[in-house]
Amino acid sequence: MNSSSKTQLESQFSSGDVDILSKVSLYNGFFKMTKVSFRHQLFQGGWSEIIERELFERGHAVALLPYDPISDSVVLIEQIRVGALESDSPWQYEIVAGMIDKDQTAEQVAIREANEEAGIDVSHLEKISHFYPSSGGCTEQLDVFVGCVDASKAVGIHGLEEENEDIRVHVVTREEAYALVTRGIIENAASIIALQWLELNVSRLRSQWNTQ
Structure with missing residues (x-):
């Protein structure tokens, strides 16, 4: 194995490769629920379609x-x-x-x-x-x-x-x-x-x- 080879998995992406378009509060009680719209860089290049997900915020x-x-x-x-x-x-x-x-x-x-x-x-x-x-x-x-x-x-x-x-x-x-x-x-x-x-x-x- 080449001595310069990576010994650990390292992601090519970071938080800067995500574009958060919006955050909408759906519920705010003992816990919180937020609807997030975002897109992200793809492994083969370019950007994903806009993705919408409900996010449970628990701390x-x-x-x-x-x-x-x-x-x-x-x-x-x-x-x-x-x-x-x-x-x-x-x-x-x-x-x-x-x-x-x-x-x-x-x-x-x-x-x-x-x-x-x-x-x-x-x-x-x-x-x-x-x-x-x-x-x-x-x-x-x-x-x-x-x-x-x-x-x-x-x-x-x-x-x-x-x-x-x-x-x-x-x-x-x-x-x-x-x-x-x-x-x-x-x-x-x-x-x-x-x-x-x-x-x-x-x-x-x-x-x-x-x-x-």
């Missing part, structure tokens, strides 16, 4: 996998989810998560949500991933972290009353948590990504955090 969120390296256990939360109302059980097992408020960093939100949703403090944070859960029609971006916690402190029911949150905390071994992924019981994308990442990085993480 930027953070998810945190609380992990106890001493007991090798994780903290999961259970709460009802409107998107799963018609499934066998709308109560979903997930990791801690929340939306980024104005003037807050992703790291600050991760620490805040660990306290609000599970009643625990985070001593160390490590970034796992950043991704779009559904970029075909949603603006949401998600930062995923793993946080060092004392899982023995994670008990009870939590959540903010003014946000109608009713969250139950569960502490399970790392093996049990990953089994929930392989059995299809955990269906939340950020939770699946975080628990799979933990399986690949647990030895390094335990060694690192147990000495800090």
Whole structure:
């Protein structure tokens, strides 16, 4: 292979190759819906026809996998989810998560949500991933972290009353948590990504955090 060959995929296009013609607000409530008209450069040259899409605007969120390296256990939360109302059980097992408020960093939100949703403090944070859960029609971006916690402190029911949150905390071994992924019981994308990442990085993480 030529030493000058690219080792990573690099798109030939950027945001400057998109012409946004209009944005029309369709709904502005708990979430927002916008109708966007745009055109874009084509791979074979020239421009596309005008494309119209409804865009679900959900903001930027953070998810945190609380992990106890001493007991090798994780903290999961259970709460009802409107998107799963018609499934066998709308109560979903997930990791801690929340939306980024104005003037807050992703790291600050991760620490805040660990306290609000599970009643625990985070001593160390490590970034796992950043991704779009559904970029075909949603603006949401998600930062995923793993946080060092004392899982023995994670008990009870939590959540903010003014946000109608009713969250139950569960502490399970790392093996049990990953089994929930392989059995299809955990269906939340950020939770699946975080628990799979933990399986690949647990030895390094335990060694690192147990000495800090």
